[in-house]
Amino acid sequence: MTETFEKVEDIEIRLLLEALYHRYHYDFRSYAMSSIRRRLRQAREQLGFATISAMQERVLHHPEMLDDMLRFLTVQVSEMFRDPSYFAAIREKVVPHLRTYPSLKIWIAGCSSGEELYSFVILFREEGLEERTLFYATDINPEALAQAEAGIYDIExxxxxxxxxxxxxxxxxxxxxxxxxxxxxxxxxxxxxxxxFSDHSLVTDQVFGEMQLVSCRNVMIYFDRDLQDRAVGLFRDTLPRNGFLGLGSKETLRFSTHADGFREFVRDEKIYQRIGS
Structure with missing residues (x-):
């Protein structure tokens, strides 16, 4: 019985993801199924629906529900200077290289509610690089982008x-x-x-300029293998030779078809450097 329920539920999930894509152009179809299933179960319970199919019917005919769906389907868990050793490595190992550029462009991909973005801005101000740097903060969730742009967080x-x-x-x-x-x-x-601040999807959008540093942390762990590879391809295309890519602690380039475009720069902190042309 449980096996039958899960099979039906997976069908419902795929139909809902197709509906979101064709109705609103948000593409979650290549996200890891285990993660999507867990989030949609939470959404169903908290929003008070009997089935995922019922949620699909509502979101198709009531666009105002889209924000609720995006709140569950996009991960909004962050903190300023999360994993301090990563930012220490940026400060100590990457910044000396960035100082050699007359101007800089930094891309925080999947910026969520902005904590990582502001961590970089503060770090660059402290290192005297802020004035020559343009920061691009992107996410697919407009509500998260609005929170990021507001820059207001709970005091606790x-x-x-x-x-x-x-x-x-x-x-x-x-x-x-x-x-x-x-x-x-x-x-x-x-x-x-x-x-x-700009909406950008690693699933469907392309690169939008040359960046000297891309930080995309704890985003690709929610993608399937093909989508991870697409994202790494985007980062490879946007980085010049010797540009830097920072990933989350549980992410890697090891299985990517684009791995030969990078070398490990700070292995323990998942910071890579672009090689080749």
Whole structure:
């Protein structure tokens, strides 16, 4: 009985993903099935639907429900200076190379609600590179992009942000970059002056310029193998020779057909450098 239910549920899921693609042009069809199944079960329970088919009917005929679906289907879990050793490696190993460029373009792919973006902006300000850098922050979720652009976070998260900043080699105090009020941490608007926020899908969109650094962390773990390969191909195309790519701690280029375009630069932190032309 359980096996039959799961087979039916998988059919419902595939039909829902097709509906989202053809109705709204959001393509989750190449995301890892186990992850999608878990998220849609959560959505069904929390939104009060008896079946995933019922959710499909609602989202097809009621566009206002799309935001609810995207909230469950896109991962919005982040923190400032998450994995401090990664940012320490960027500061100590990558930044010296970036200093040689007269201008820089940095792409935070899958920026979620903006914590990683602001971590980079603060790091680059502390290292004297912010003024010559343009930051591109992209995500497929418009609600997440709006949160990122607002730069407002719950005050109880600040302690962790502060510890991470310190552990990453941060200079000065993180409190220099925000004010507080109404149980919120409000990042200084000057941190957004060199930032371009834009919707972009690693599933369907192409590259949009040459970048010296791409950071795409804990995004590809939710893709199937073919989609992971497509994303790495995009990063390879957007990076010049000697450009840098940073991935999440559980991600790798090992199985990508584009792996020969990179070398390990900081192995433990999953930072790669583009080789070749």
């Amino acid at each position: 998260r600040v302690r962790l942000f502060t510890e991470n900043h310190l552990d990453s080699g941060g200079k000065g105090s993180l409190s220099d970059y925000y004010t507080t009020g109404y149980n919120r941490c409000i990042l200084d608007k000057s941190l957004r002056r060199n930032v371009v």
